[in-house]
Amino acid sequence: MSCNPVNVAKDRLQQIYQTIGAPGRIRPSINKANRTELNPVYFLARSATVYPSKTAVVHGERRYTYKELNRRTVALAYALKEQLNVRRGDRVAIIAPNIPAMLEAHFAIPAANAIICAINTRLVPSEVAYILEHSGSTIVFCDAEFKDLIKDSPLPKIIIEDTGLASDPYEQLLQTGYSKADTLGWSGLDQTDNEEEEVSLCYTSGTTGKPKGVVFTYRGLYLAALGNLIEAQLNFDSVHLFIVPLFHANAWMYPYSLTAVAGTHVMLRKIDYDQIWKVMVDEKVTHLNSAPTILIQLVHNPNARKLPKTVTCIVGGSAPTATLIAKMREFGMEAAHVYGLTETYGPVVRSYYQPGFEKLSAEELAKQLARQGHVYVVSDDLRVVDSEMNDVALDGKQAGEIVFRGNLVMKGYYNDPEATAKAFKGGWFHSGDIAVRHPDGYIAIQDRSKDIIISGGENISTLEVESCISQHPAVLEVAVVATPSERWGETPKGFVVLKPDLAADKIVDGQALVKFCKERMAGFKCPSSIVIVKELPKTSTGKLQKYVLREQEWKGQQKRIN
Numbered sequence: 001m002s003c004n005p006v007n008v009a010k011d012r013l014q015q016i017y018q019t020i021g022a023p024g025r026i027r028p029s030i031n032k033a034n035r036t037e038l039n040p041v042y043f044l045a046r047s048a049t050v051y052p053s054k055t056a057v058v059h060g061e062r063r064y065t066y067k068e069l070n071r072r073t074v075a076l077a078y079a080l081k082e083q084l085n086v087r088r089g090d091r092v093a094i095i096a097p098n099i100p101a102m103l104e105a106h107f108a109i110p111a112a113n114a115i116i117c118a119i120n121t122r123l124v125p126s127e128v129a130y131i132l133e134h135s136g137s138t139i140v141f142c143d144a145e146f147k148d149l150i151k152d153s154p155l156p157k158i159i160i161e162d163t164g165l166a167s168d169p170y171e172q173l174l175q176t177g178y179s180k181a182d183t184l185g186w187s188g189l190d191q192t193d194n195e196e197e198e199v200s201l202c203y204t205s206g207t208t209g210k211p212k213g214v215v216f217t218y219r220g221l222y223l224a225a226l227g228n229l230i231e232a233q234l235n236f237d238s239v240h241l242f243i244v245p246l247f248h249a250n251a252w253m254y255p256y257s258l259t260a261v262a263g264t265h266v267m268l269r270k271i272d273y274d275q276i277w278k279v280m281v282d283e284k285v286t287h288l289n290s291a292p293t294i295l296i297q298l299v300h301n302p303n304a305r306k307l308p309k310t311v312t313c314i315v316g317g318s319a320p321t322a323t324l325i326a327k328m329r330e331f332g333m334e335a336a337h338v339y340g341l342t343e344t345y346g347p348v349v350r351s352y353y354q355p356g357f358e359k360l361s362a363e364e365l366a367k368q369l370a371r372q373g374h375v376y377v378v379s380d381d382l383r384v385v386d387s388e389m390n391d392v393a394l395d396g397k398q399a400g401e402i403v404f405r406g407n408l409v410m411k412g413y414y415n416d417p418e419a420t421a422k423a424f425k426g427g428w429f430h431s432g433d434i435a436v437r438h439p440d441g442y443i444a445i446q447d448r449s450k451d452i453i454i455s456g457g458e459n460i461s462t463l464e465v466e467s468c469i470s471q472h473p474a475v476l477e478v479a480v481v482a483t484p485s486e487r488w489g490e491t492p493k494g495f496v497v498l499k500p501d502l503a504a505d506k507i508v509d510g511q512a513l514v515k516f517c518k519e520r521m522a523g524f525k526c527p528s529s530i531v532i533v534k535e536l537p538k539t540s541t542g543k544l545q546k547y548v549l550r551e552q553e554w555k556g557q558q559k560r561i562n
């Protein structure tokens with residue numbers, strides 16, 4: 001027998017092959033012992049076993065440990081099956097802000113093998129009716145504050161008063177499930193035998209048009225949850241403030257991530273900036289997730305102060321400007337800039353901090369971090385391509401569409417084969433976002449394809465123009481859209497909200513802001529006009545609805561509404 005280690009290994013392999021057969025003939029198989037379906041509801045069962053007394057939920061004065069959260073969730077799952085007759089694959093709708101019942105529903109509905117359809121509380125009754133009908137929901141849970149949204153719905157309704165008291169109809173429903181939760185626990189609830197089954201149905205908020213029902217699978221939820229753990233570095237000590245609503249892409253799967261590591265979920269019924277500052281300090285918040293528009297208001301709130309410990313802010317939903325990222329740092333809020341869509345289970349791209357960035361000036365660093373970056377470790381592949389699906393050059397100039405492929409792409413749009421086929425054209429998911437790619441491979445979004453301005457044949461990124469205007473010290477918020485121009489076809493027009501309580505000599509008008517832009521950027525990119533407005537149209541998640549502004553500009557003209 002050879003003494004050469006390579007040959008020794010070969011001999012050993014020969015012996016093994018003689019016993020079990022060479023590869024390609026007899027191979028080990030996947031079986032029940034070495035495979036289970038990826039299912040994020042197990043995170044809760046496990047954390048309740050490992051850390052029963054750890055605080056799982058903080059909601060004002062109310063607190064639940066993991067043992068209590070688990071008991072309530074399991075009871076709800078039994079109630080869904082036995083009281084409400086929910087069957088595998090049924091859609092169960094819930095309309096609620098970030099409250100404990102909403103978190104419980106995110107585990108209990110999948111635990112009952114049903115599909116959760118969490119609906120935006122800011123919609124109007126007709127929009128809610130559309131989603132209930134389109135999703136084919138069989139039951140609707142609704143927070144009492146929003147019950148008018150479903151007053152005409154024929155579906156069975158469970159009202160959540162969000163008191164936690166025995167008189168609350170939601171609590172009464174839980175009561176019916178406690179005995180089984182205490183005796184059988186999870187063992188009486190059959191879990192899915194197919195991780196590719198639908199588990200969640202999220203309707204996009206309609207920044208660009210009619211909402212579409214994005215279908216998530218157990219497997220996707222599970223992997224997205226693990227992705228967040230890696231990217232946001234969540235652990236047992238994490239105290240996460242949910243600013244992104246759970247009805248928006250399941251708050252980017254953070255409920256599952258936090259639960260996996262037995263972190264603490266801090267809930268808030270509504271966006272109240274004074275309250276957010278108070279909670280951040282009182283609850284020793286370590287992480288939050290939010291859209292930039294909310295963070296802009298937060299850093300300009302009179303209660304803004306330097307935080308005792310750095311808070312990691314996962315910022316996504318739109319691009320934070322370099323100005324915002326730098327301002328957040330002053331208060332001890334470190335921005336982890338992320339990008340994604342509902343269709344990708346929320347964020348799947350991150351602007352990574354590189355060795356050497358510490359040498360950059362604050363301004364240069366903020367500029368680097370305002371780019372969207374690279375894909376998460378769990379999200380496989382991303383390209384930026386032209387209309388022929390060729391990759392754009394890594395030159396920071398040639399723009400193309402961002403397309404995705406991998407485990408964190410939705411299963412499809414619910415009951416919408418046409419939209420699904422369009423989104424998956426050529427075997428890639430088409431995001432509709434236009435970006436360039438820098439020599440270091442970082443992507444930088446220029447615009448949504450519908451937002452980009454084409455002036456005299458030149459493409460203008462509205463984000464670039466907005467970023468320039470936002471550097472003016474009097475500017476709080478800005479949106480730039482295309483306005484008609486006889487000479488150029490279209491030109492940029494700015495809408496600006498000024499900071500509150502500006503001293504008289506600091507107040508500026510639109511002309512001064514146009515001049516400010518002319519001193520800083522190429523003439524063709526400068527807005528033809530800028531108007532000062534009181535507020536900007538936004539979705540419930542705080543995203544600018546540029547199409548509303550475009551509609552005003554292009555009234556009566558065919559082009560450019562959407």
Ligand SMILES: Nc1ncnc2c1ncn2[C@@H]1O[C@H](COP(=O)(O)OP(=O)(O)OP(=O)(O)O)[C@@H](O)[C@H]1O
Nearest residue numbers: 204205206207208316317318319338339340341342
């Ligand atoms: N970090 C970011 N930078 C720039 N844009 C972003 C960022 N994160 C998200 N976006 C924008 O948000 C979009 C995803 O939004 P989302 O899936 O939440 O849908 P929506 O805007 O609420 O609704 P709809 O898809 O119906 O317009 C992306 O396609 C992109 O345009």
